[in-house]
Structures are given as structure tokens and as C-alpha cells.
Amino acid sequence: MGSAVNWNDFKTRLRSLQSRSLLAEDLLDILLTTYNYSVVSPEKGEEIVKLFITRELDSPEAVYMLVDLSIRAEPEKTLKVLKNHGLVHGI
Amino acid sequence: MKYSIEIPPKDPIWRLQIYAHLADTLSFHTIWLSDHYYNRNIAIVATAMCMVTKRVGIGLGIMNPYIYHPVSMAQMAASLSEVAPGRVSIGIGAGDRNILESLGIIQERPVDRVRWAVKTIRELFSDSRRSGALGLDFKAWGSPQIYIAAQGPKMLQLAAEMGDGVLVNTSWLPNPEKPLSLVKKTLDEVGRRRAEFSIELETLVSVHEDSEKASKTVKPYVGVVMQGLSPEMVEELRISEETLRKIRSMVQARMWLEMHRVIPDEAVELFSIAGTPSYVRSRLEEISSIDLDGLVLGGPLGPTPRKAMIMLDEIIKGFSGSPSARAA
Numbered sequence: 001m002g003s004a005v006n007w008n009d010f011k012t013r014l015r016s017l018q019s020r021s022l023l024a025e026d027l028l029d030i031l032l033t034t035y036n037y038s039v040v041s042p043e044k045g046e047e048i049v050k051l052f053i054t055r056e057l058d059s060p061e062a063v064y065m066l067v068d069l070s071i072r073a074e075p076e077k078t079l080k081v082l083k084n085h086g087l088v089h090g091i
Numbered sequence: 092m093k094y095s096i097e098i099p100p101k102d103p104i105w106r107l108q109i110y111a112h113l114a115d116t117l118s119f120h121t122i123w124l125s126d127h128y129y130n131r132n133i134a135i136v137a138t139a140m141c142m143v144t145k146r147v148g149i150g151l152g153i154m155n156p157y158i159y160h161p162v163s164m165a166q167m168a169a170s171l172s173e174v175a176p177g178r179v180s181i182g183i184g185a186g187d188r189n190i191l192e193s194l195g196i197i198q199e200r201p202v203d204r205v206r207w208a209v210k211t212i213r214e215l216f217s218d219s220r221r222s223g224a225l226g227l228d229f230k231a232w233g234s235p236q237i238y239i240a241a242q243g244p245k246m247l248q249l250a251a252e253m254g255d256g257v258l259v260n261t262s263w264l265p266n267p268e269k270p271l272s273l274v275k276k277t278l279d280e281v282g283r284r285r286a287e288f289s290i291e292l293e294t295l296v297s298v299h300e301d302s303e304k305a306s307k308t309v310k311p312y313v314g315v316v317m318q319g320l321s322p323e324m325v326e327e328l329r330i331s332e333e334t335l336r337k338i339r340s341m342v343q344a345r346m347w348l349e350m351h352r353v354i355p356d357e358a359v360e361l362f363s364i365a366g367t368p369s370y371v372r373s374r375l376e377e378i379s380s381i382d383l384d385g386l387v388l389g390g391p392l393g394p395t396p397r398k399a400m401i402m403l404d405e406i407i408k409g410f411s412g413s414p415s416a417r418a419a
Contacts (some may be wrong), residue, residue: 029395034107045105052109053143 010087014060021058026081027066028057030074039073057065092118093385094407096392096400097148097293100124100131104139105108107131110396111140114147117404121148121180123258123387128158128194129345134167141175142160149175152182153240153258157196162225164208165215169231183208183259184240187319193343202245209237209253211379238291243321244273251277256289261316261389262324264294265361267381275382291385292378295363298393303367307385309352309365309392314338317354328361372406379410 017023031040031048040048047065051057057066071078081089096119098110114122122140124133139148149171154164164181172179185201192198214225216234238280239250242260250257251274259270274290284415290336297309317330318339337353359365364374378386 027399028109029397032102032397033395037412040105042103042105043389045103045199049105049108049112049143053112 010065011025011060013087014063017085020060021037021065022084023056023081023087024063024066026085027063027070027078028052030077030081031066034070034073035071044069074079092379092383092410093123093289093291094287094403095119095123095148095291095385095387096403097123097125097387097389097390098396099390100128100133100136102350104131104136107136107140107376108143108177110127110400111147112143113397113400115144116130116409117400119400119404121150121181121290121387122178123150123152124391126152126154126158127190131177131183134171137167137171138174141171141178144175146178146181148178150180150182150238152180152238153184155183155184155191156204157186157188157191157198158194161208162213163216165212165227168212168417169216169227169229172232172235178379179231179233180236180238181212182238183212184258185246187315188316188341189343189366191239202249205239206249208254209239209287222331231272236289238289240293241270242319242324247273248277251283251288252281254288256291256384259290259385261293261295261362263292264363264378266379267292267383271382280375283363289384290382291387293387294378295365295392296393296399296403297365298365298368298371298399298406302368302370304394305365305367306308306356306359308391309359309363310354310392311347313362314350315342318342330358366401366405368379371403372409375406376410387397 014020029041051062056062067082069077093106098107100107111122121173124136126133133151137151140149151167151171159388164183168179168181182405183205186198189267211225215227216231236255238256238258239246240258240260241247242262244309247257247270257274259267262317265271271290275285278285278288295309297305299305334353334355337413340349341353364371388403392403
């Protein structure tokens with residue numbers, strides 16, 4: 001993934017992303033449907049549920065967590081989603 | 092018309108809680124938790140779901156009285172009612188003969204067995220303190236409703252005689268009027284009022300903008316339905332023994348990802364409602380015009396269940412104009 005993602009730049013752009021709530025939904029759907037279940041521990045799962053219920057899943061910190069999890073679960077799908085939201089280029 | 096959903100507890104509990112909370116905020120009436128030995132325990136999942144919901148009903152089932160003694164069913168429902176008062180239902184059926192046999196259980200006299208189970212549960216829920224009677228040492232909050240899941244005529248009749256409602260098996264989707272009229276006829280014969288009984292049809296649903304994705308996702312579920320069909324239904328629908336044999340062995344081996352290769356497209360058409368939102372809308376609209384009290388939209392719901400639930404909610408809201416939601 002190397003040069004495709006500059007993570008410091010990524011975090012900055014995530015903060016100002018207009019479509020952050022849609023991004024959160026797309027990433028959540030990746031985690032809800034992946035067969036790589038073990039990527040999300042029960043503790044992380046509990047955290048996701050709490051954020052979902054309190055509608056805070058689209059905060060920059062939560063979305064960063066979702067990116068971190070989904071990229072481990074489904075790297076290609078996640079990169080495609082990030083590209084669709086204009087957060088990565090050149091893939 | 093009540094629109095409920097069925098969620099098989101095949102996913103990690105955190106995912107199931109997300110779906111439950113979502114269902115709670117949409118207009119679904121009840122979440123039914125189908126029970127298969129290879130999935131998560133429904134009592135534990137139900138409790139986890141109750142913790143993140145306030146309104147939606149939770150249906151324990153369909154359980155069968157070969158794997159669960161009715162005292163366990165009653166105990167589960169009554170305990171759950173302390174976490175979700177007035178929101179608990181029990182679904183009881185005969186179970187799947189093939190799956191029971193794979194567990195070394197012979198499905199003897201299923202109608203009698205279900206009758207015994209319902210009678211026992213009612214005895215446990217009654218506050219009877221007479222000598223020799225079974226009883227729980229605590230009361231359930233609200234009265235858990237008992238639905239009987241039925242495919243064959245004798246079970247349909249039993250449901251009408253003893254249940255609070257019937258969950259008509261999805262295999263009747265091609266011809267739902269037939270079990271409906273049998274149930275109504277029996278209600279009449281035993282002197283029960285139609286209004287005091289709930290007739291609900293289960294159906295497999297898979298909705299997605301890409302109809303091929305929707306179809307592929309529903310195929311393993313169709314496979315489970317097909318391998319549990321009665322011999323009469325197999326003959327009526329002219330399903331080949333060879334196809335059934337392959338499906339049965341794949342279900343036993345839990346080869347879900349491979350099953351789409353052996354399930355014929357015609358079977359998807361017969362036993363499920365799978366396709367684009369507009370296709371699903373038109374099929375559901377057609378069924379909703381029958382004299383049913385409810386429709387249970389069974390798994391998978393769609394390749395992306397979260398989005399599918401939102402799409403289905405939009406569809407069903409568009410029918411009656413008023414939500415099927417249970418009052419908060």
C-alpha cells in the first residue's frame with residue numbers, strides 16, 4: 001500500500017471529509033460482511049456497537065478505527081472505498 | 092400487517108446487536124432468531140439483542156422439542172421477559188428431520204411432540220400451584236406468545252387449535268392460500284375467533300440493486316429449505332432426487348459458500364423473494380394482499396444486510412402508510 005496512503009495526510013483529510021458519515025457506513029458494511037471475523041475482537045465489536053447506537057460512528061477517531069479494522073479484514077475492498085471517497089489516489 | 096425479520100445467529104454477537112438496534116429504529120415488528128445447532132445459542136443472542144433495543148419484539152425460534160425440553164423453552168422466554176418485558180415470543184416446530192438425524196435424534200411423532208411442548212409451556216406459564224403441576228418459581232413479564240411453525244396439514248391444524256399464532260413455512264410461498272384456508276377452517280371448527288390468532292408467512296428475502304448478487308446470496312438458505320421439504324412437496328414441485336441428495340449432503344457439511352452451484356434458479360424463484368428493490372416490492376405487495384396478519388422476512392435479507400434492512404423498511408412503509416411497528 002506504501003506510497004498510496006500517507007497516513008498523516010489521511011487523518012487530516014478525514015477530519016474535513018464531507019462524506020465522512022457515508023464513509024463510516026461503507027466501512028461498517030465491510031466489517032459486517034467480511035468472513036475474516038477474527039479481525040474484530042469482541043471488545044472492538046462492543047466499541048463499534050456503542051458508537052453505532054450513540055450515532056458517533058462517523059467521528060474522525062471512529063472512522064479511523066473502522067479504516068484500520070477493515071483494511072486488515074478486506075484490504076482491496078477498503079482501498080476501493082477510500083478511493084471512492086477521494087481519500088487515496090493512484091491505486 | 093406486521094412485518095418481522097428473521098436473523099440466523101450466524102454472525103458474531105456484535106454484528107447481531109447492530110442489526111437488532113437498527114431493526115428497533117425501523118418499523119419491523121419482531122426479530123425471529125432461527126435456531127440451528129451450528130449457530131450461536133439463541134437465548135444468549137436474544138439477551139444481547141434485548142440490551143440494545145427498546146421496542147422490537149424478540150422471537151425465540153424456531154425451537155424444536157427434540158433438542159430443547161419445553162421446560163427450557165419456557166424458562167428461556169420467562170427469563171428473557173425480565174430483560175424485555177412484553178416483547179418475547181416463542182416459536183416451536185418439529186425441527187428438520189435430516190439435521191436431527193445427523194445429531195442422532197429420531198423425529199418421532201412430531202405433531203404429538205409439539206402438542207406436548209406447547210401444553211407443557213402453557214402449564215409452566217400458568218400460575219397454577221396445584222399439586223403435581225409443573226411451574227416456574229417466577230412469573231414472566233407480559234405473556235410470551237407461542238407460535239407454532241408449520242409445513243404439513245396436521246401441524247397447521249395443531250397451530251390453529253393450540254397456538255397464539257402460526258408461522259407458515261416458507262415452502263408454501265408458491266401457494267400461500269392453501270395453508271391459510273386450512274388454518275382458518277380449523278379455527279372455525281374449534282370455535283376460535285380469527286382476531287385472536289395470528290397467521291404469518293415466513294419467506295426468504297434477499298434484496299440488492301444487483302439481482303444476481305441477491306440471488307447468489309439467498310441460495311444457501313433456499314438449500315436449507317429444499318432439503319427439509321416433505322416428500323409430498325418434493326413430488327408436487329418435481330424436484331429431482333439427485334439435486335436433493337447433493338443439497339442435503341452440502342447442508343450437512345455446511346458448505347454454504349459452495350451451495351450456490353447446485354441450487355437451481357427456479358428454486359430461488361419458488362422459495363424466496365430475491366432481486367432488485369422494485370422486484371422485491373412487487374412480490375411483497377402481492378403477498379401483502381392476502382389475508383395474513385404478518386410476514387416474516389427471512390434471512391439473508393441481502394448481500395449487505397444493513398442496507399437491505401433499510402431498503403425493506405422503505406418498501407414496507409410504502410404499502411400501508413402506517414408502520415407495522417409494535418408500540419413503544
